[in-house]
Amino acid sequence: MSGGAGSAAGGPVPAAIETRELRKEFGRIVALAGLTMTVPRGEVFGFLGPNGAGKTTAVKLLLGLSRPTAGHGRVLGAGIGDVATRRRIGYLPELFRYQGWMTAREVLALHCELARLPRADWAAEIRAVLELVGLAARAEGRTETFSKGMQQRLGLAVALLGRPDLVVLDEPTSALDPVGRQDVRAIIGALRDRGTTVFLNSHLLTEVERVCDRVAIVDRGRVVAELRMAELTRESGVGIRVTGPDGVAREVAARYGPTRVDGEWLFVDGIAEAEVPALVGALVASGGAIHAVVPTRQTLEERFMSLLGAPPEDPNEYETASVGRETEQ
Amino acid sequence: MTTIEAILIIARLTLREAFRRRLLWVLVGLTALVVGLTWWAFSRIAEVTPITGAVQILGVSQVTVMLAFMFSFVLAMTAVFAGAPAIGPDIENGLLLAMLARPIRRAEVMLGRWLGLAVVLVVYALAAGYLELAAVVLATGYAPVEPLTAPLYLAGESLILLTLAIVLSTRITSVAGGAMAVVGYGLAWMAGVMGGVGEAFNNDILRAAGTLARLILPSDVLWRGCAGALSPSERVLGSAGVNAGIYRFSPFSGTAPSLLWLAWCLVWVAGAMSIGIFLLRRREL
Numbered sequence: 001m002s003g004g005a006g007s008a009a010g011g012p013v014p015a016a017i018e019t020r021e022l023r024k025e026f027g028r029i030v031a032l033a034g035l036t037m038t039v040p041r042g043e044v045f046g047f048l049g050p051n052g053a054g055k056t057t058a059v060k061l062l063l064g065l066s067r068p069t070a071g072h073g074r075v076l077g078a079g080i081g082d083v084a085t086r087r088r089i090g091y092l093p094e095l096f097r098y099q100g101w102m103t104a105r106e107v108l109a110l111h112c113e114l115a116r117l118p119r120a121d122w123a124a125e126i127r128a129v130l131e132l133v134g135l136a137a138r139a140e141g142r143t144e145t146f147s148k149g150m151q152q153r154l155g156l157a158v159a160l161l162g163r164p165d166l167v168v169l170d171e172p173t174s175a176l177d178p179v180g181r182q183d184v185r186a187i188i189g190a191l192r193d194r195g196t197t198v199f200l201n202s203h204l205l206t207e208v209e210r211v212c213d214r215v216a217i218v219d220r221g222r223v224v225a226e227l228r229m230a231e232l233t234r235e236s237g238v239g240i241r242v243t244g245p246d247g248v249a250r251e252v253a254a255r256y257g258p259t260r261v262d263g264e265w266l267f268v269d270g271i272a273e274a275e276v277p278a279l280v281g282a283l284v285a286s287g288g289a290i291h292a293v294v295p296t297r298q299t300l301e302e303r304f305m306s307l308l309g310a311p312p313e314d315p316n317e318y319e320t321a322s323v324g325r326e327t328e329q
Numbered sequence: 330m331t332t333i334e335a336i337l338i339i340a341r342l343t344l345r346e347a348f349r350r351r352l353l354w355v356l357v358g359l360t361a362l363v364v365g366l367t368w369w370a371f372s373r374i375a376e377v378t379p380i381t382g383a384v385q386i387l388g389v390s391q392v393t394v395m396l397a398f399m400f401s402f403v404l405a406m407t408a409v410f411a412g413a414p415a416i417g418p419d420i421e422n423g424l425l426l427a428m429l430a431r432p433i434r435r436a437e438v439m440l441g442r443w444l445g446l447a448v449v450l451v452v453y454a455l456a457a458g459y460l461e462l463a464a465v466v467l468a469t470g471y472a473p474v475e476p477l478t479a480p481l482y483l484a485g486e487s488l489i490l491l492t493l494a495i496v497l498s499t500r501i502t503s504v505a506g507g508a509m510a511v512v513g514y515g516l517a518w519m520a521g522v523m524g525g526v527g528e529a530f531n532n533d534i535l536r537a538a539g540t541l542a543r544l545i546l547p548s549d550v551l552w553r554g555c556a557g558a559l560s561p562s563e564r565v566l567g568s569a570g571v572n573a574g575i576y577r578f579s580p581f582s583g584t585a586p587s588l589l590w591l592a593w594c595l596v597w598v599a600g601a602m603s604i605g606i607f608l609l610r611r612r613e614l
Contacts, residue, residue: 026613063430065614083432091430096423099342101349113338114431158427 016041016166016197017062019073019080023221024057024066031057033221034071039214041165044188044198046212048205048304054221055201056094059170062199063091076165087115090159094170094201097151100144104135104154107143108161117162129157132187148175156184160191167191170201185211209300217304227303236297237269238276244288252286253279267296335433339441340448343415347449352411356449360457367396367461371468380469383561383568389471390561394581396461397479397559401552404454404487405514411449412494413507415442416609426614436606443495443602447488454484462559475558475585482555485594489548490514492598496605499612513546521549525579543590547597550590553583 017039024032032054039045049055060066062073064081078085098107108126117125130136133153138146143154152175159167169188173181181204188211191198202208208215209229217225237257241264242249253259253268256279260267271279273295280290347353371389374380380389416439419425429435458480465471473479490510497506524539526532543550560566560582563573576582586594 060614065426065429083434086430086432089430091427093423093426093430096427098424098427099346101346110338110342111427111431114428114433116432155427 013041014074014077015039016043017045017073017075017199019058019062020071022058022061022071022073023069024054024061025069030221032061032068035061035073035218035221035223037216037223037226039197039199041197042192042195043213044192044200044211046208046215047199047201047218048203048208048215048300049218051203053218055218056170057221058218059168059199059201063089063168087162088165090161090164090167092152092155092159092167092169092172094174096155098143098154098158101142103140103142104130104146104157105139107154108157111158111161115162125161129160132160132190133157134183149177149180152176153180156187160187163194164196166197166199168199168201171203172200173202173204173207181207205299205301205304215300225303229300236295237267237271238279239292239294239296240266240268240280240283241291241293242266242283242288243291244283244286248286249283249288252282252288255282264291332434332437335437336441336444338433339438340445343442343445344448347411347445353449356407356453356457360453360460363400363457364460364464368464368468371465375469380471383565383570386471386561386565387569387571389465389469390473390559390565391581393462393465393471393473394556394559396465397458397483397555398552398581400458400461401483401486401555404450404483405490405548406511407453408446408450408487408491409494409507409510409514411446412443412491413498413510414503415446415495416498417501417503417506420612420614429614435609439495439499439606439609440602443492446491446495450487450491451484454487455480458483473559474562478585479555479558482551482558486548486551486555489546489551489594489598492601492605493546496601496608499605499609514548517542517546517549518552521553525553525583544593547590547594550586550594554586556581556583557585 015038017037019035019037022032022035023030035054035058047055047058057066061068062075062080064083064086067081073080075082076085076088099110102110105126108129109122112119112122112125126139127136130139133156135150135153135157138150143151146154152172156169156172159169173184176184185207188198188200192213198211200208200212212229214226214228216223240249240253243264249266250259250261253266256275257268257270260269268279276293280293284290371392374389374392378385380386416425425438428438462473462476462479466476490513493513494506494510497509501509520539520542523535524542527535527537527539560576561569566573566576
């Protein structure tokens, strides 16, 4: 099984995932109102949304585990639910369990068999994924004796078997400690490097922010925004602690972008990094005294909250780029 | 992956689970115990009174049929306990979610589970059945009319109950589905008894009720076949002064089912499994 970033002979490679107005109803409850999105090949795609937004329902539809009420979609070029295509997909469910009477190695062997990997490759495949997720020492342990974190590592190993073209991870770090989360980030990075598409369903915005190339924010069963993480970074600005004649600094800074003032701090949004020295020079020339200059950026959480109609607690609260913030909802 | 390959993967998985969870060892141990006790008990009977006269033969045959009925009940319960949690719990705890994301269909999972458990039940029914009959024959010298077919009927009866339990497990909790299958088994047996009474006394309503019950759940068809196979010959019955026609309709006797009824048993299993697959395919995971 090969990585998915290469082009197929004779034509463009279809998107990893493409959906049009995908809808799912459970009786009178509309779980997914009309999901339209495109996940390009070889990217790490974050799928975000509040609880009940329809994220897990969407994942189940994409994998053929549930049937759409309306709409259509394609995964790796085939219609959703195509049985043969599932050989090229790795999946870590949000809530899952493996046969408790089996060892980790046996669970992986079962999934090698189900995925129809050549039997000669099983041992090497199993060894590789166990090493990758840090479970090599517990390969012969029965899974019913595993902690939740170890179960999640095993689930990740199962999803990575056979070098799938698309890996769908539904809350892959929810049961992991900080070390485990770092490991998962490294694994996702390695997957991206080898051209695997990763569809990451998570409510841990900081996790998503750190690993994803692109995110879709879903609310009430619809995608309300789709953005590249690079765009979020481009929308960054600068914060300058400046003292001097009243109002002059803001007047000068307004030439470089939208400004906000918070005490002695002057924030300029959307300014290019290359323009910052010129801004600082202009402020000094206008009589301002510069005490500090720090880059700022809007966090994914702030964007997420603004899109879903709930503004951050303090609209002026921006975070310096050098300081991370763990956010769990 | 072809359908057969996928079904065999799940069947092997089910067999391994039965082995690992010690179900097979429990059945082997219980079989050894029951066969030993059967041989001991029938040897005591033979010591008390030589099994030579027609009445003694009739007596031994009745105890043998009672033994088979007990075994039939144990098999039915084993089938229900094995089948009732075969699908539902795997959906509820997310086990099937991970498996069905692989190139395998729900129908293949269902058929594989059925096949794996069916192998366990058939092997147990035949091994234990033949060993128990051998113990009876060795201890008493009693030769039923068709000793070789009796365990086959019991195995078939257990497959019908396994099918019922698995089909119910696609939509109903294990406890509720198991209870329904057990009650169904009891009602089918009782309806068979009433149908037998209808036959014996030429009562159309009872006869029709018995037939309807057998159509709905044909487990009693096969139990009657087993009881008939273990019964004494008509010559023995005649010598003991028992009317063979009346005897055939007692709760612990019977006749070999017609080919039509045997065909219906096969159709019933296939039909029930089709319904079960339909229900499983429509169930949200």
